[in-house]
Amino acid sequence: MRIGVFVCQCGTNIAGTVDTEAVARRAMEYADVVYATSYVYTCSEPGQQEIQRRIKEMNLQGVVVAACSPRMHEPTFRRAVERAGLNRYMFEMANIREHVSWISTDKEANTRKAMELVHMAVAKLRFNQPLFSSKVPINKRVLIIGAGVAGIQAALDCSDGGLDVVLVEKNPSIGGKMAQLDKTFPTIDCSSCILGPKMVDISQKENVTLHACSEVESVSGYVGNFKVQIRKKATYVNWNACTGCGECVRKCPSRKAPDPFNEHLATARAINIPFPQAIPKKAAINRDYCLHFTKGKCGVCKKICPVNAIDYDMQDELVSEEVGAIIVATGFDLFDHSVYGEYGGGRYPDVISGLQYERILSASGPFGGHIRRPSNGREPRDIVFIACVGSRDASVGRPYCSGVCCMYIAKQAILTRDHLPDSNCYVFYMDIRSPGKNYDEFVRRAQEEYGVQYIRGRVGKIYPRGDRMVVQGADTLLGIQVEVEADLVVLATGVEASAGAGELAEKLRISYDQYGFYMESHPKLRPVETNTAGVFLAGACQGPKDIPASVAQGSAAAAKVQALFARDAIETDPQVALVNERTCVGCLKCIMVCPFGAIQSKTLRDGSIKAEVLASVCQGCGLCNATCPPKAIQLQHATDNQILAELNILCA
Amino acid sequence: MDQSAASGALVDSIRIIGFLCNWCSYGGADTAGVCRFKQPTDLRVVRVPCTGRVDPLFVAKPLIYGADGVLVSGCHPKDCHYAVGNLYARRRLEVLKNFLSFMGIDQRRFRYTWVSASEGQRWQQVVSEFSETIHAVGPNPLARK
Numbered sequence: 001m002r003i004g005v006f007v008c009q010c011g012t013n014i015a016g017t018v019d020t021e022a023v024a025r026r027a028m029e030y031a032d033v034v035y036a037t038s039y040v041y042t043c044s045e046p047g048q049q050e051i052q053r054r055i056k057e058m059n060l061q062g063v064v065v066a067a068c069s070p071r072m073h074e075p076t077f078r079r080a081v082e083r084a085g086l087n088r089y090m091f092e093m094a095n096i097r098e099h100v101s102w103i104s105t106d107k108e109a110n111t112r113k114a115m116e117l118v119h120m121a122v123a124k125l126r127f128n129q130p131l132f133s134s135k136v137p138i139n140k141r142v143l144i145i146g147a148g149v150a151g152i153q154a155a156l157d158c159s160d161g162g163l164d165v166v167l168v169e170k171n172p173s174i175g176g177k178m179a180q181l182d183k184t185f186p187t188i189d190c191s192s193c194i195l196g197p198k199m200v201d202i203s204q205k206e207n208v209t210l211h212a213c214s215e216v217e218s219v220s221g222y223v224g225n226f227k228v229q230i231r232k233k234a235t236y237v238n239w240n241a242c243t244g245c246g247e248c249v250r251k252c253p254s255r256k257a258p259d260p261f262n263e264h265l266a267t268a269r270a271i272n273i274p275f276p277q278a279i280p281k282k283a284a285i286n287r288d289y290c291l292h293f294t295k296g297k298c299g300v301c302k303k304i305c306p307v308n309a310i311d312y313d314m315q316d317e318l319v320s321e322e323v324g325a326i327i328v329a330t331g332f333d334l335f336d337h338s339v340y341g342e343y344g345g346g347r348y349p350d351v352i353s354g355l356q357y358e359r360i361l362s363a364s365g366p367f368g369g370h371i372r373r374p375s376n377g378r379e380p381r382d383i384v385f386i387a388c389v390g391s392r393d394a395s396v397g398r399p400y401c402s403g404v405c406c407m408y409i410a411k412q413a414i415l416t417r418d419h420l421p422d423s424n425c426y427v428f429y430m431d432i433r434s435p436g437k438n439y440d441e442f443v444r445r446a447q448e449e450y451g452v453q454y455i456r457g458r459v460g461k462i463y464p465r466g467d468r469m470v471v472q473g474a475d476t477l478l479g480i481q482v483e484v485e486a487d488l489v490v491l492a493t494g495v496e497a498s499a500g501a502g503e504l505a506e507k508l509r510i511s512y513d514q515y516g517f518y519m520e521s522h523p524k525l526r527p528v529e530t531n532t533a534g535v536f537l538a539g540a541c542q543g544p545k546d547i548p549a550s551v552a553q554g555s556a557a558a559a560k561v562q563a564l565f566a567r568d569a570i571e572t573d574p575q576v577a578l579v580n581e582r583t584c585v586g587c588l589k590c591i592m593v594c595p596f597g598a599i600q601s602k603t604l605r606d607g608s609i610k611a612e613v614l615a616s617v618c619q620g621c622g623l624c625n626a627t628c629p630p631k632a633i634q635l636q637h638a639t640d641n642q643i644l645a646e647l648n649i650l651c652a
Numbered sequence: 653m654d655q656s657a658a659s660g661a662l663v664d665s666i667r668i669i670g671f672l673c674n675w676c677s678y679g680g681a682d683t684a685g686v687c688r689f690k691q692p693t694d695l696r697v698v699r700v701p702c703t704g705r706v707d708p709l710f711v712a713k714p715l716i717y718g719a720d721g722v723l724v725s726g727c728h729p730k731d732c733h734y735a736v737g738n739l740y741a742r743r744r745l746e747v748l749k750n751f752l753s754f755m756g757i758d759q760r761r762f763r764y765t766w767v768s769a770s771e772g773q774r775w776q777q778v779v780s781e782f783s784e785t786i787h788a789v790g791p792n793p794l795a796r797k
Contacts (some may be wrong), residue, residue, distance in 0.1 A: 069678075069682045070699065071678065071679060071682055072682075095697070098681065098682040098684075098686060099681060099682075099685060099695075099697055100693075102686065103684065103688070103690060103691040104691065104692075104693045105690075106693060109693040110693060113693050113696070117696065120696065120698070502730065505731070506730055509732075509733055509734065509735055511731050511768065511769065512731065513768070514768070514770065519769060519770065531675055531733060532733070593704075595735045619734055620701055621701055621702040621704055621705065621733075621734035621737045622700070622704060622705030623702065623704040623705065623740055625705060625707070626704060626705055626706060626707045626744070627740075638700060638701060640707065640709075643700070643707075643710060647698070647713060647714050650669055650696055650714060650719055651713070651719060652718070
């Protein structure tokens, strides 16, 4: 083989701490290397042209680029060598930037290490084989998991683009957290007035199939051809018949069921429609509170329902859907403020979360939009907001900024002063984070126009005095201790990953960070893709986000899906396992370990049993390769010989 | 660490091989690099698709023929790009670990661990600690025959 080696200087990123000229000179000594050079920016247009020119001029059969991480530029260089007529798999990369020049300043040691890494890449390349992709058709339907504002936006954009959409929502209604909000910052738009039309659109789109009260049970397959099982939870109401008239809700005698939509500030009936604008507007029975299920009597709803929709025998139903791409938009959960013992640990009814206050402000909320104290129903006069509850606090495992709290307390304080002009609003804050369009102006309005008093400092303690709450904190600007007597304390509870995020990630085979937020493929350049082809992210499941950012990411994910679906077939990755039938002994251990069911057995004409890989299903993990006793099954592009060749360099 | 850094000859002779899965730990090592987290230079990384691809032979062979340490690092359990690859790796490598002393290899020369793509700092810590261990254990006597 004739191999060319290109050692990138990456400006001074590599050349600053690695002698790239020396690395190139040494490379000339390695077996099969016929050309080696050092270049200032190999990934640049002239850099790539230089590679292509040398391939033709020197008749190169393989290329090694020693540069940045292959996770960064491997696709770039593969395309470059392909343009010069080489197979794209006759290329190897040595990572001498992230793994060498950036982690040590010892130029001598770095240069030595870079030389060895290049040598390993050359040794591997000598065993490389040209590989060829095949094409598989794409199923042009998209699954969207989660129907908050991000999922809704993605669904509408995909639907407008003519795609069939399967939308799965865990709760009985779509809308997510935005449906619970009263107003939105910084425009003070009515939240349900701007979200409502989008929700109605979803229900009216003919190419959108909505599964509410449903969760994804399992996912198999690969980009272009996923198979998804969806569990439709039993609602005990036949939704095909239910008209959402609400007669059953009004007559239900069980009134103590929890009301998650109102953040448990009120109770609901055992049969309930979560809110007036719910989509789908259908009733569902809470089994744990329904007298029919708990006591074996009642049955009022069944008797009263004009369309005979009540079905006490209903079971969960599993629905299969086949899709070509998946958008994950599962949103977030609110931080549980009961962790803060000094703020009452959730024991004081007048110390509430930000979302609870949102329900109090809302006209569809428990108090019909009148601000009242949950403890005694009276109007509060002094209201304290506390920022960063469950944000920027490593002691509770939440060192990150939730991004929205500064803004939503400014909004809530403005609304409070609007509703109750005689009230006094205080905000305890650490720093004000308002980096959006018109955001900082909005916070200033709260301070200057609405007279909200901002106090910079942490609150140390909240305790009751009579029927009011005492808030003790520091004013770090004045350097004094502050004590405020309040009727109501609103904690700006932060954002955390939703409760089932980890489980769903396992099903989808996507990664999440230490806080449970899903990992994008690249933090800057691939913010909606995941590392699993065909799975995209939208909204706060990827990290704390406000509404405009969630909507933007919903649209971005939809655009990515449409770009994917613009082709009729996708190229498969040829880095898959391959069986050598002459050495396969037919033990079929590979079938047992394969996580994807990509291997099957076949009987040859002589009656012997052999393993066979379904190339389009194989994901290229190589489990089978490590398992196979006679090493008859080999992962292409990471064969035993290739890896051992790399190791041999290091053992010499 | 400081001692080993001072004596250039020792640094020179120590060689550690790291098998890093493409999706998590290789990304974690990249993240550490991007963040300029300083690390010892003894480690040579072999990129594998998954720790489940790591044949015990890949660990044993270098330790017999000359490497001073082998580090395998993959996705955290339940966060594997291939669902269960790292669980197979854990079983295999745990058995292998117990087998090393039978082969006359100091068990401390081998470690497996989990580092995600976002954990650059953790990667720096893992590499530094392992390198320190290997420097304390010293060059592999099997190598110098």
